[in-house]
Amino acid sequence: MLSCKEVATRASALIDGELSTWEALQIRLHLAMCKGCDRFVGQIRTTRDLTETIAAPEPLDEADNGRISAILSQLDEGKQQGG
Amino acid sequence: MGKADADETELVQLLVAGDRPAFERIYRKHNAALIRVATGIVASRATAEEVAQDTWIAVLKNVASFEGRSSLAGWIFSILINKARSRAAREGRFVSFDGEGEDDNLAAAFDGRGRWKDMPDLWEEVTPERILAGRSVMDHVAAAIETLPAAQRSVIILRAQQGLEAEEVCEILGISEGNMRVLLHRARLAIRTALDGLM
Numbered sequence: 001m002l003s004c005k006e007v008a009t010r011a012s013a014l015i016d017g018e019l020s021t022w023e024a025l026q027i028r029l030h031l032a033m034c035k036g037c038d039r040f041v042g043q044i045r046t047t048r049d050l051t052e053t054i055a056a057p058e059p060l061d062e063a064d065n066g067r068i069s070a071i072l073s074q075l076d077e078g079k080q081q082g083g
Numbered sequence: 084m085g086k087a088d089a090d091e092t093e094l095v096q097l098l099v100a101g102d103r104p105a106f107e108r109i110y111r112k113h114n115a116a117l118i119r120v121a122t123g124i125v126a127s128r129a130t131a132e133e134v135a136q137d138t139w140i141a142v143l144k145n146v147a148s149f150e151g152r153s154s155l156a157g158w159i160f161s162i163l164i165n166k167a168r169s170r171a172a173r174e175g176r177f178v179s180f181d182g183e184g185e186d187d188n189l190a191a192a193f194d195g196r197g198r199w200k201d202m203p204d205l206w207e208e209v210t211p212e213r214i215l216a217g218r219s220v221m222d223h224v225a226a227a228i229e230t231l232p233a234a235q236r237s238v239i240i241l242r243a244q245q246g247l248e249a250e251e252v253c254e255i256l257g258i259s260e261g262n263m264r265v266l267l268h269r270a271r272l273a274i275r276t277a278l279d280g281l282m
Contacts, residue, residue, distance in 0.1 A: 003197025008189055012268035036202040046209050047275040050224050051243045053211050060111055068110055071139045072103065 007037045011044040098146045117163050123233035124167040124178045138163040157251040180234040180256040187269045215281040227277035235270035
């Protein structure tokens, strides 16, 4: 039987569906009997979901508009010098 | 051609034509992530902002030659990584993305037989909106990502947040897929530990 440490090492692979059927089954058997690992895998799943939750891009502020203008004017200068 | 591909082709055409609203749209979508990735590689936030700005100039100069062999985002981030690495080298810094020498932070949680020394806590209702220690969970997640080593930070931003394909992330960072998975797992472990400390 897998140890808790081995299960924890494979937690991301399990929730990302990257394990073979046999490996996933071994871990699920362990989780059915081990509350600690079951909680840990739940925590890693929550962590994954939170890190994949993307906040909507913030609106452009004055500084961003200034940077965009600087980028575009630098390009225009390059074009004029080149052409 | 899928809708996403068609949208990207249209966006590229607009960028080639010098359309400012199209540039503003893509800048808004990626600029913060460009700076966050670069900050892990160069010495300071100010330098990272410069690297991001240089990246945008290179993107607009060369977008006409973008052939769609990768996603547009993947192409932009590969330019950023190259520029950030060159800048780091000029600063006398060498940044490796293979993650060697980085331990995960979990080894001490187990006894000699690989069993938990202390059982992990049950997390209840951890939603993005939940407030912990005066800040939203998402603010804590963002802060934890800021503290990750460059390799883990790059993988979690590119793969989990920017949604790049695994293959693309590996190519951009020059790492194997197995290595990328290890880095992603370590990044999650570090963020999980940061959140667990607040529960």
